[in-house]
Amino acid sequence: MLNIVLVEPEIPNNTGNIGRLCVGTESRLHLIKPYGFEITDKNLKRSGLDYWVHLEWNEYNNVDEWMAQIPDKSRVFLMSSHASHSIYDVEYQDGDWLVFGKESVGLSQEVLAKFENHLKIPMSNLIRSYNIANSVAFVIGEARRQISL
DSSP, rough: OOEEEEESSHHHHHHHHHHHHHHHHHEEEESSSSOOSSSTTTHHHHHGGGGGGGEEEEEEEHHHHHTOOOOOOOGGGEEEEOSSSHHHHHHOOTTTTEEOOBTBSSSSSHHHHOOOEEEOOOOOOOOOOOHHHHHHHHHHHHHHHHOOO
């Protein structure tokens, strides 16, 4: 099972869609507060709809609380448009942690400094970033492809 981590997600529809993706790929979702919405928000439930009840998920009050339960920090991969290595440069393993930042600004320098593995999703110079739900789908897809070989 892959571990998908959203640090301070801001948009309920994105989080709901990522929750649905996690159910479909049998991945675990980890949400780190503060959120830009309430977990009970109707938009979140609408995006995840019937699937949210099947979602395996955990929430944490802050990054340090989440970090305290990671068994192997070398298997944590942070997504950043400023990274030098691509998501395609990694050999993923079951149980890996794939970490995504808030929609407006990504991961803070403070969070990035806590881990060595920073990855980027290749994209055209014509855009600044992908929607976070699309980004999560790219990375889960590549990781699952490798793990299932």
